[in-house]
Amino acid sequence: MSVFDCLAGQAAVRAQLEKAAAAARALATEVAPESEDALPQSAMSQAWLFTGPPGSGRSVAALALAAALECTGETPGCGECHACRTTMARSNPDVEIVETEGVTITVDATRSLVGRSYVAPSGRWRVIVIEDADRMLERTTNVLLKAIEEPPPFTVWMLCTPSPEDVMPTIRSRCRSVSLAIPPVEAVADLLVSSDHVSREQALAAAQEAQSHIGRARALATDPEAAKGRTATLRIASSIRGAGDAVLGAARLMKAADEYAKIHAAERDESERAELARSLGVNEQGRIPPAVRAQFRELEGRQKRRVTRVKRDFLDRAMIDILSFFRDVVVTQIGASLDLVNADFSHQIEAVAGESTVEQSIRKMDAIAVARERLAGNVDPLLAVEAMLVSLRPQG
Numbered sequence: 371m372s373v374f375d376c377l378a379g380q381a382a383v384r385a386q387l388e389k390a391a392a393a394a395r396a397l398a399t400e401v402a403p404e405s406e407d408a409l410p411q412s413a414m415s416q417a418w419l420f421t422g423p424p425g426s427g428r429s430v431a432a433l434a435l436a437a438a439l440e441c442t443g444e445t446p447g448c449g450e451c452h453a454c455r456t457t458m459a460r461s462n463p464d465v466e467i468v469e470t471e472g473v474t475i476t477v478d479a480t481r482s483l484v485g486r487s488y489v490a491p492s493g494r495w496r497v498i499v500i501e502d503a504d505r506m507l508e509r510t511t512n513v514l515l516k517a518i519e520e521p522p523p524f525t526v527w528m529l530c531t532p533s534p535e536d537v538m539p540t541i542r543s544r545c546r547s548v549s550l551a552i553p554p555v556e557a558v559a560d561l562l563v564s565s566d567h568v569s570r571e572q573a574l575a576a577a578q579e580a581q582s583h584i585g586r587a588r589a590l591a592t593d594p595e596a597a598k599g600r601t602a603t604l605r606i607a608s609s610i611r612g613a614g615d616a617v618l619g620a621a622r623l624m625k626a627a628d629e630y631a632k633i634h635a636a637e638r639d640e641s642e643r644a645e646l647a648r649s650l651g652v653n654e655q656g657r658i659p660p661a662v663r664a665q666f667r668e669l670e671g672r673q674k675r676r677v678t679r680v681k682r683d684f685l686d687r688a689m690i691d692i693l694s695f696f697r698d699v700v701v702t703q704i705g706a707s708l709d710l711v712n713a714d715f716s717h718q719i720e721a722v723a724g725e726s727t728v729e730q731s732i733r734k735m736d737a738i739a740v741a742r743e744r745l746a747g748n749v750d751p752l753l754a755v756e757a758m759l760v761s762l763r764p765q766g
């Protein structure tokens with residue numbers, strides 16, 4: 371199975387990446403990698419910008435290209451060799467993946483990343499994938515620019531963002547662009563059936579509910595907690611009758627976000643702390659010597675930022691689910707012949723559609739969009755969620 375099989379419904383992107391991998395392979399065998407302009411005008415580039423809406427699989431596409439570059443099999447991206455398998459499992463030491471845990475990528479983190487980009491790989495290429503390059507501030511991007519402009523012959527940068535406008539024009543102009551579209555529901559379902567072994571029926575429902583967001587669809591199909599969270603969120607949103615319900619509902623959503631963050635961060639926090647203690651030769655049960663306290667404080671700061679990010683992501687996810695509920699309400703109100711995203715909530719959708727107008731539904735959708743923006747900014751999440759839920763109550 372080729373590493374490119376994971377690109378659900380993206381035939382054009384697949385063709386582009388396969389061509390690039392083949393060109394890189396040809397260059398590696400015919401041209402000395404040290405020669406200048408080793409990669410001119412070819413299908414291969416040392417800087418890539420993968421764009422597409424969240425869930426379209428942009429970082430998976432980047433990983434697939436990385437695997438094909440590192441591949442030692444006969445066809446680049448064979449999916450069978452050690453390099454392919456470790457790259458797709460995110461454990462190939464030559465392929466560094468930058469996941470943001472804070473709300474932004476810091477300048478310091480980027481500087482050390484640039485430093486590592488000059489270290490020769492043990493395999494064919496040093497690949498650096500930045501998953502949320504849109505979380506880099508402008509001055510951080512400047513640190514990166516030089517490294518992308520003149521990379522050593524063995525380094526390939528891959529930036530992933532929702533749209534090309536999310537990175538500075540100076541960076542954008544130096545990258546080969548790969549743009550992913552939202553895959554069709556059927557393609558996402560096919561992918562889940564083949565890669566996660568869920569039933570076709572379950573895969574279709576999850577793909578529909580996730581509106582083709584691959585990661586979200588996979589979570590809904592395979593993680594009972596994610597499915598439960600969606601149901602609880604939609605129950606809250608569909609049963610708001612007054613301000614009291616909204617306040618109560620917001621408190622419940624915040625609690626769910628807290629619990630989710632705890633589950634997803636606690637285990638990792640602990641092992642990171644143990645790992646740090648080990649590397650410093652400190653007994654972590656005992657007193658931490660003053661000399662290394664700063665390092666522990668730094669770790670705690672990072673872990674705290676991660677919890678904040680996980681919580682925000684959870685709440686944003688909940689808002690997208692609520693948005694899709696009111697999208698279904700509008701579809702019902704105007705009698706459009708479109709499938710409901712939330713078919714399992716068809717009764718509630720009909721009830722809300724019957725007691726309100728299209729204009730009111732659209733105003734509610736606007737309020738949800740505003741709440742998402744405020745959440746992305748620095749507003750207290752509880753206030754943003756509360757205000758949004760209040761605006762969902764039935765109007766006169």
Ligand SMILES: [Zn+2]
Pocket residue numbers: 441442443446447448449450451452453454455
């Ligand atoms: Zn391979």
